Amino acid sequence: MFSHHLGKSFSLMDVCSDLMEEYELGITKQAIDDRFNDRAVLFFRRILDRLLSAEFNTCKDFGGLLSRFNRVRIKDSTKFPLPKAFTHKYKGHGGGGNGGKSDNCESLISVQYEYDMLSGETMDLRLTDGLKNDLSDSRDFTDDIRENDLFIRDLGYCSLPYLEKIAGGGAFFLNRLPAKTVVYTAEDGYEPMDFKKLYAIMNKHKLSHMELDVLVGKKAKLPCRLVIMPVDNATYEKRIRKATEKGKHYKYKVSQEYRAKSRLNFFITNVDKKDLDTEKVREVYTLRWQLELLFKVWKSQAKIDQIKEMKIERFECQLYSKLIWLLLNWRIFKWMGNEIYKRERILCSVWKFYKYATRIAQRLRMALKDPVQMEKILIRVLKIAPMEFILEKKKDKLSQNQTFTHLA
Structure with missing residues (x-):
């Protein structure tokens, strides 16, 4: 579900291969397809609802x-x-x-x-x-x-x-x-x-x-x-x-x-x-x-608009999972952006960050099971942000933070 960046090309056989490679779980395409049902859609919807109800400090x-x-x-x-x-x-x-x-x-x-x-x-x-x-x-x-x-x-x-x-x-x-x-x-x-x-x-x-x-x-x-x-x-x-x-x-x-x-x-x-x-x-x-x-990022990086013919429950599960992935990374971006701005007075680009998050998507996914690995990833994100995620000011356009500052 969270191999979001493959868009239309991600097939049921790819899901089976991924489950075997990462979790040593053998399952057929038909068995996977059967699991895309109303209960699965509700499950992903509730995860998204819980994520939305969390306070982002x-x-x-x-x-x-x-x-x-x-x-x-x-x-x-x-x-x-x-x-x-x-x-x-x-x-x-x-x-x-x-x-x-x-x-x-x-x-x-x-x-x-x-x-x-x-x-x-x-x-x-x-x-x-x-x-x-x-x-x-x-x-x-x-x-x-x-x-x-x-x-x-x-x-x-x-x-x-x-x-x-x-x-x-x-x-x-x-x-x-x-x-x-x-x-x-x-x-x-x-x-x-x-x-x-x-x-x-x-x-x-x-x-x-x-x-x-x-x-x-x-x-x-x-x-x-x-x-x-x-x-x-x-x-x-x-x-x-x-x-x-x-x-x-x-x-x-x-x-x-x-x-x-x-x-x-x-x-x-x-x-x-x-x-x-x-x-x-x-x-x-x-x-x-x-x-x-942000919508452009969602479409270019998470490919939310690249949909092939499939069972509608499978589509909804995939879309909800992509939105969950996007919001989790948005949370990391806001935390990172605030930290870098406080330390260096540097603004970070959401576009550049999501491109990076796409490249390390598999590592992030695996780190969810290992808090130590997640901490290492977050430390590295902070380390490289001033070099790789700098927001370049466009001519005659103010960024979000620049606009707020200008209002003071």
Whole structure:
């Protein structure tokens, strides 16, 4: 189960050979296949649940951010297609989308993942079918809201009930604002904002950003801060091209209002300006990109999206075991990263660490039975980290720790 890195090529015969070589356990392919059943899936699911419920004691004060927020909760999802035989449980779009990779498959799975940036604690990890979108997830699974939590999510999760739920719990949100959301100026609360006029003003005066007090929603009119920033022409053209392609598929034209909105980025938050000023809103929002990087690591290193035709119970056991492996290594990475940062003030790359963890996966697996060997591996990880896992700063981009420090 934990020979994750072999992807599609890992067969039942490979499992049999591995069991014989490592454990001197002789078993046939059929006997292995019979063991992939509902009880085995539940077993792996419970292991994952126990791992998620464990407290990851990796908390540290990133540039004073802890004093302002209880937790910084970041959530995102990743989807990938499955064999057609899994359609009865993991439904897809059946080719009814507008051309994307995930639109043209009858079976699709979504992995929802949320963790706290401050402690490194994983708060949610679930498998759903591909038809369940982020919006319905934010409605059904935004739980355990504590006072002074900060929720950072993409526009796909943003809805008025979601925003009201967070604000009602004494917590804070920072979201991209969906294009269809109705926004009113706080001054009168009756006239919807004219985004075409707004863009013209920003363009005329060459403004890099603008902030307005607004009310969100036709009925509730939730008071928020709206931070507006223009996008470059390449981003604008990409948005219009995507909207035009979708419009052709569903037989509608892109409106002038949408074109005006597409020239701007909108960030909405209820965090007080003294705790998060206008210039830093986008910087904090970019912390969400850490999850996108993590999903890329999951797919490239653990190959969670490389699925061949097999029994669905076997697939679920394999996917859960890969997620368990990923979270265990995430725990090692957070511990190692904190230690190296305290000692050397050096930031570590999650990508480089997982590549290393993949190379020594068999040694780590065997070390689980021998605490002495595990200790040796962890000591070596700390020793080589400043040389092999250094995070290289990309031009004009701040890392997670640099962003936190900049907020101090």
